[in-house]
Amino acid sequence: MFTRKMRRATVATAAVVTAALTLTACGSAGSSTSDGGQATGKVTLWMYPVIKDETASKKFWQDTEASFEKANPGIDLTIELQTFDKRDAQISAALAAGSGPDVVLITPDQAATYRNVRGLLPVDKAVEKDKDNFYPGTLEAATFDKEVFGVPLFQNINTTAYNTKIFADAGIPLPKTWDDLRSAAPVLAKKGIAVMDYAGSPEQTLNLSFYPLLWQAGGTVFTDDAKDVAFDSEAGVSALQLLVDLKKLGGLPADAATDGPKVEGAPIATGKAAMRATTSLPELKQMRAALGAENVALGAPLQGKVQATYGNPGLLALTSINKKENREAAYTVMSYLSSAESQKALNAAAGNLPTRTDAAALGTDADSLAMAEALKSANPGEPSPVARQVMGALAPNIQAALRGDVSAKEALDRAATEARGILQRSAS
Amino acid sequence: MSVNTRTRSTLTGRHPELTSPPLKPFGVKRARNREALAGILFVLPTLVIFGLFKFLPIFGAGAMSLTEYSLNGDFEFLGAENYTRLAADPNFWQSLKVTFLYVAIFVPFIIGVSLAGAVLLDKLVRFTGTFRALLFIPYLSSFVMAGIIWTWIFSTDGPLNAALGGLGMGPVPFTSGPQLLVLLSLAVVSVWKGFGYSMLIFLAGLKAQPAEVHEAARIDGAGAWKSFWYVTLPLLKPVVFFVLVIETIVGFQVFDTIYVMTGGGPARASHSLIYFLFDEGFKFFDFGYASAIGVVLFVIVLILSLIQQRFFEGKDSK
Structure with a gap:
């Protein structure tokens, strides 16, 4: 499964990198319905801080709302800015109450979960005109049972960021492999610095913490047919053992088991940790602001058995509370926002990669090139209807292993037993 | 009946300072009913709010606990299955x-x-x-x-x-x-x-x-x-x-x-x-x-x- 996914991601990557070098003409957003009429209605969209600067984000989405309504006078679009914190809880509570958004930004594994609980509607109509312009990999990540459940808005990539000053002062090279990490950990620990930041909070998606290590070990979360979990494999144990070893060597921050994902105030921003394995471009900006631009550099994703990182398309999904009379209007919104022109503007503001061949990609500066390179080993996550429940079973057990309550193997065995119960219930 | 008798005795014999003619049982009953109605009207808004936002959700949760409930409002009756699973x-x-x-x-x-x-x-x-x-x-x-x-x-x-x-x-x-x-x-x-x-x-x-x-x-x-x-x-x-x-x-x-x-x-x-x-x-x-x-x-x-x-x-x- 991993190999297949990696191949898929590589194909998508090659296309993105090509697009970065050959900018093509922009697409256009249509406001007409599928039967040729003008779409009308009210649409509420929940957007998240893909643009990290709060003021810039607010202005960008206000302008987007205004320009959309100008181009589509029959549609009343409301873009509500939410926070990433407790996103699932907010969305599910709103949908359960019937008061949520028509359109919401989610990840592929969230799409799989929400679809499973009948919280999403297919959006094939929103992409049918432009389907050939999207990178196949991004649409594939949103496709379940031959139906598309999310319009790819942007591609988000994470890779390793280093506090180069710490490594230079210690006289050790930037760690690129697991072995490098194990060697650097005790050297930096003597100076009171953790070699790697890690966010073990159960509120943190494992796509940005444990799963990249699992993929680097050559493992997967689920089996190929997604009917069983596979994280309790030897690869899984070696990935968790790496964290346990680093913790013992003083290579992880003292609160790693409970730390959240934020850069602000985190050990990586205060110089108490020397590198962060999954950093997006906006987070890189925050690190540079905290540590000085000259002290921070991007590198390739870490290498275990293989090189791997997390890179997912952000999907605009249509929720189950969208009324039929507003359906065409919602398709129009999704089509407009995912158009080449809108993607160019969003990516310029947010620093993400496009999901279409006809939208401009990142520049040719060192950061952009590092991200484009990281895309080659990006895994979009393993969409499963129970992806989030399995994370819920796995995260506390990873914490237990990090605290030394249980061994890496025991932790994964316990989590696997729980996860298999979840899968069994989901199948029945 | 006993209430009326007691009320009458209270209003007459035991309180000589009250000089108004004794109320007939029917009048007393009507006055008390009016009083009770006024009381109910006073507490009604609170009762309605309490019922809507406290009792109804309790019963709603009780009913929902017997189902598998989806985000789109669909549900399937499961009986006590959620409780046996919980145990x-x-x-x-x-x-x-x-x-x-x-x-x-x-x-x-x-x-x-x-x-x-x-x-x-x-x-x-x-x-x-x-x-x-x-x-x-x-x-x-x-x-x-x-x-x-x-x-x-x-x-x-x-x-x-x-x-x-x-x-x-x-x-x-x-x-x-x-x-x-x-x-x-x-x-x-x-x-x-x-x-x-x-x-x-x-x-x-x-x-x-x-x-x-x-x-x-x-x-x-x-x-x-x-x-x-x-x-x-x-x-x-x-x-x-x-x-x-x-x-x-x-x-x-x-x-x-x-x-x-x-x-x-x-x-x-x-x-x-x-x-x-x-x-x-x-x-x-x-x-x-x-x-x-x-x-x-x-x-x-x-x-x-x-x-x-x-x-x-x-x-x-x-």
């Missing part, structure tokens, strides 16, 4: 244990602190209002803000560990260490945030106590401690019961502090029943199962409140 779920028993442990730490802690605060405020002769306001301020602050600040205070690099480091101790893993330490740390935050409310209730109870009883105790030679233990506290018993019930319920419903500070961790060390409900309902969208957890919690709190009531009534009757 066999080790995470439920773990959360129940966490909740009872937390309540066992939190309730005596908050009652002790708020009672101590109230007694001190009661003794103050100057700046009473100022101190009362100052001690009440944490209650008005937001849980999220309090949680973020206390997370920093408790962190390995935080001021508390810095102070302990100065004394050659620590660092203490307040929110990532052993379960009892984590629950105690969470209880500290909840007590800091919530004691102002109970303190004011205790203070009202203290102010209502007759001064002559305390004076008599003093004349009889009782010191401050004896006076508090044998006079103040027994007189305060109804208030203590009220606060005990309220704080027990608050303890069982602990969520915000955990939500902000530990996310139920580490390793489910603070995964309370409400957090378990939150995870199942709002993270995993298993609303039927989450409702079953809510119903079980409701029953537990109800039973405990009844036991507490019996206990205090029993003590009163002795």
